[in-house]
Amino acid sequence: MQKSAKRLAIVGAGVAGLTLAQRMQSAGWSVTLIEKARGPGGRLSTRRRDGGQFDHGAQYFTARTEAFAREISGWAREGWVEQWNGSFYRWLDSRLEPDPVDRPRWVGVPRMSGLTRALSAGLTIVTSSRVESLIRKDAAWAVHTESGEIHDGFDWVVLTCPGPQALALAPSGSPVAERAQQLNYAPCWAAMVESGADFIPEYDGLRLEHPILAWVARDSSKPGRPDGCRWVVHASAEWTEANIDATGEDVARCMREAFEAVTGVQPTSVTVHRWLYALASNDGGTGSCIDPTQSLGLCGDALLGGRVEDAWLSAHHLAKSLLAIEQT
Ligand SMILES: Cc1cc2nc3c(=O)[nH]c(=O)nc-3n(C[C@H](O)[C@H](O)[C@H](O)COP(=O)(O)OP(=O)(O)OC[C@H]3O[C@@H](n4cnc5c(N)ncnc54)[C@H](O)[C@@H]3O)c2cc1C
Incomplete structure (x- = not known):
């Protein structure tokens, strides 16, 4: 029987979120980006x-x-x-x-924003939706937004928002929360x-x-x-x-x-x-962070430095780890 595609929710559609989404989608994953702003881009915007x-x-x-x-x-x-x-x-x-x-x-x-618009092509991006909480039940994630929408049924959630915003969403005690706190x-x-x-x-x-x-x-x-x-x-x-x-x-x-x-x-x-x-x-840590027990990840510029290149590299670092975990 053919395995069904893994479902991934990405919080934030800046360079890191868009890069990760393109990489995972091309590996056959089903990806949804949820972004609080009216369009993608994050800090690379116009x-x-x-x-x-x-x-x-x-x-x-x-x-x-x-x-x-x-x-x-x-x-x-x-x-x-x-x-x-x-x-x-x-x-x-x-x-x-x-x-x-x-x-x-x-x-x-x-x-x-011409670049981030191009990087958004072919992706599912829910905009003007601020993620308020993440709930994990029966090995699946539900993403709740400020306006009351619920996006559910995800195998993995990856946070790409800046550390303090990621910390507000990650379950306490998770390595993702610990790393977010250091950024x-x-x-x-x-x-x-x-x-x-x-x-x-x-x-x-x-x-x-x-x-x-x-x-x-x-x-x-x-x-x-x-x-x-x-x-x-x-x-x-x-x-x-x-x-x-x-x-x-x-x-x-x-x-x-x-x-x-x-x-x-x-x-x-x-x-x-x-x-x-x-x-x-x-902060001198690794290029991205994964909590394999809760199927939660964190990437973005701050995990490697503070530039556009760091956001791109961090997303690839996380994609590599995700694919390695899911292929074993
Ligand atoms: C003023 C300024 C000048 C800069 N100058 C340069 C420069 O010259 N060269 C350079 O290389 N880099 C520069 N940078 C840094 C560069 O912009 C960043 O490194 C890069 O854009 C970070 O991308 P990212 O995807 O990691 O994060 P972000 O772009 O911050 O993406 C995170 C996304 O998450 C979204 N988000 C946050 N919370 C939530 C939530 N709860 N729910 C849903 N969505 C959420 C945000 O809206 C955002 O779109 C500058 C940044 C700033 C602000």
């Missing part, structure tokens, strides 16, 4: 506003491993990503210094700025040592973007932490003043977004 667009989370990604470099080459052949060949500088003690590239910087086209993230206030095109500085990307700002990008200089002059500005982790509960209005005013003072560019509009779990730091 905010669209008044006809404009801003990559307000991840700015670009690089490859440090051969495996991810090969994957990116495939995405480039499909036309989902392009290199961002901008001019990059550092701001140190109010001086500008070139910030040489040691590896290509890649971006989704025509926006970051750390710095927050980041992001400002989305529009300006006229009368003055454009010499840089497209600027890393800063500054009391408020850590990064300024001319978002509209990335390949395939619509006309206009749009900027994404990230506050430093320290400043964000100190202003974590400030109002959006106050944060927008401070970031606008700092942006104007650094760049000389006059904004015509500024809106802000708070990323509570933005930049993960590596």
Whole structure:
């Protein structure tokens, strides 16, 4: 008799969730992704506003491993990503210094979410559904959402949401809960700025040592973007932490003043977004975590580092373990 396909629920449709879903689906598993936001992408996403667009989370990604470099080459052949060949500088003690590239910087086209949209093809994704609890009964998982939906009958559940959100869902005492508790993230206030095109500085990307700002990008200089002059500005982790509960209005005013003072560019509009779990730091553990007794898994960028590449690698690490367990 033919074995029935294993059923997997993945909580979160960021890079890790989408990568894992594609891998397991191609191995014959039946996969459902459940995502709290209106669309997939997670921190690799794009905010669209008044006809404009801003990559307000991840700015670009690089490859440090051969495996991810090969994957990116495939995405480039499909036309989902392009290199961002901008001019990059550092701001140190109010001086500008070139910030040489040691590896290509890649971006989704025509926006970051262009990549995650492509990675979503052929997948079952339930969006606008925040997972509230997981219930295991008779060796099967039921996933309960905030709006009262129940998705059930899963052999496995994998959490790909940031550690604190995973901890709220994992059963206490599970190795998945223990690992989720160890994961750390710095927050980041992001400002989305529009300006006229009368003055454009010499840089497209600027890393800063500054009391408020850590990064300024001319978002509209990335390949395939619509006309206009749009900027994404990230506050430093320290400043964000100190202003974590400030109002959006106050944060927008401070970031606008700092942006104007650094760049000389006059904004015509500024809106802000708070990323509570933005930049993960590596806890030194394994690339993913599995609780085989409860058929529960955990993966995502934080298990390996804090970059897009880490999210992708962690998903593959987990997929390998899942397939090894189920094939024995
Ligand atoms: C401001 C900022 C700048 C960055 N800059 C860079 C950069 O330049 N280069 C780089 O490589 N990386 C950068 N990163 C990091 C990069 O974005 C992440 O490493 C990567 O996107 C993480 O992917 P992930 O799938 O692990 O997690 P996520 O993208 O966080 O995906 C988790 C998903 O789970 C969903 N979720 C959470 N809780 C629930 C729930 N209860 N129910 C359902 N869904 C849930 C979330 O909505 C999200 O979609 C940056 C991140 C930020 C925020």
